[in-house]
Amino acid sequence: MTETPSLQQQPPGLTESPAGSIYDLGYQRYEGVRLGRRHAIWALYRASLRAAFGFGRRTAAKIAPFALVVVALGPALLQLIIAAFTGDEMKLFNHEDYYELISLVLAIYVAAIAPDIVGRDQNNRTLTLYFTRAISRADYVLAKFLALVSAMLLITLVPQLVLFSANGLVASSFADYLRDEADLLLPIVGTALLGSALIASIGAAIAAQTPQRAFATVGIIATFLLTSVIAGALVSSIDSVYARLAIYLSPAALVEGLTSWMFVVEPNEGSLIPTANFELYTYALAAMVVTVACYLLLLRRYKAVQA
């Protein structure tokens, strides 16, 4: 251990070492505040959201999420463009139809992002570093879940708000539109929150089971598609109340049902909802139950996972 006192006097940077060698420039202890758990959860939330969209990572990691956001925003943007250029009072579609329109995008999007948010730390084994810091395992799950819900809101709430604005621009008076249609905001926000939480919790619960990105992605897409197919087959082909209960297995049907309920509209003729013939509010309840169940599953997984 050779110490050169003169070296320590120099400002950092002047004694820059070639890569490999180490110079002692004097160590400063940190005497500032330590913000603890809440700050750590917030930091993890932000970092997870950033990583999901590929910020600070290679360009390829940015492509998929952004492309899907653009696709999800597409219909709403189209309406906005029509409003801006033609001023026509033409509505391409309504708020309550939006999720049905992008239901496949929702599934692909969560399948693309959930493995980034919850699987990556297992793959890198960074989990060890998180669990030995200022957070608990439950805090970790909370931050990750909120990050994924926020990412979902980008393709649920944001397009809905864009659509709302576009329709407002189309209307003869934006102020009148706001006054008349303000009661749409509650179902817009409500469906976005419930739907995002539902899809995020399912995606996270599946992705957390494996550090392998490919398995997680395939697993999530398969879950969304298969539940949809199974629910469809059971509900429409077997005339029994037990078979019809299978509709609650399908996240897509839950989102559709709770959307009809919140916007107080009749479900689409062609969909499973009229066939199943349950009260619409039960879909909102079922969505919450599934969300809570998946969240508990996540907690359980992270309590057991080896760090």
Added chain:
Amino acid sequence: MKHPTATRGDRTTLVQTSRLAKHYGSSKALENLDLTIEPGIIGLAGANGAGKSTLIKILLGIIKPTSGNAKMMGLDIDTRGTDLRQQVGYMPEHDCLALDMTATEFVGHMAEMSGLPGNAARERTAEILRHVGLFEARYRQMAGYSTGMRQRVKLAQALVHDPDFVLLDEPTNGLDPEGRDEMLDLIKRTGTKFGISVLMATHLLGEIERVCDHLVILDAGNLVHQGSLAGFTSSTETLEVEVEGDAALLATKLTALGLEATADRSHVLIATDGHAPYATIRDTIVDLDLRLVRMKQRRHMLEELFRSPAQEVSIPEPVSSEQVSD
């Protein structure tokens, strides 16, 4: 040379365990360990499976003990885990870096995860990356880093929040001799110049002799030895005397003179307390008309504390998450 800082837990005792045990099924990774460690640079030695990593992981709260309890810096590991982990750093044995990030981003993020505000996290990240010799490479993706550089990032993330205590698990793993030297220097400086207490787990005794001032030895989950390194090595030093002629006779004669001597073929091993009775040995050899080939200090004393490899009990690491959950 600790800089006095206010309210950083109880600084007098680093680690205190009470009947701490960890069992995996029938195998016992730790057995009723009672351990008190004071601040300093502590070497945690033991063969593979001796319970070193298990002890560290229990202290950090990533595995739960089967029974017993422990405190770090006066805080109970079970009830005050998140508080105390703001004050400690951990460098795991295995890879743990998000390689698609830059060192600056990764270490900065980890600083915030330990409770540092954003600005402080950025400043300290630059600072610590300079200390570990990665200042110039700090904006590069870690995927392009060598093993040595990755080990330094691992050390940097353990130190970035200026902990009072760092726990390092096999920090020189996978390093070439040069990288090993630099890492050991860095660890020594962490303890002596940065004023941070260090617990370094290693199976390489030479590393402990180079860096540490205190020694804890585990074997098969039991405490074998604990004490200052200086006291330990001097009390167990051995002088090796090689002669041509009857080594057994020399050993008998020396034993009769009150020395602790044993014959081993042409060698006689003499235990000393740091002051070898060279004159006595020389005179005895002359009296017996033996020819002296050489005398040398044996420096492998630490190894003698371990069982021979054949007797080693290997403790299986938990292979699945299910084992850890219960």
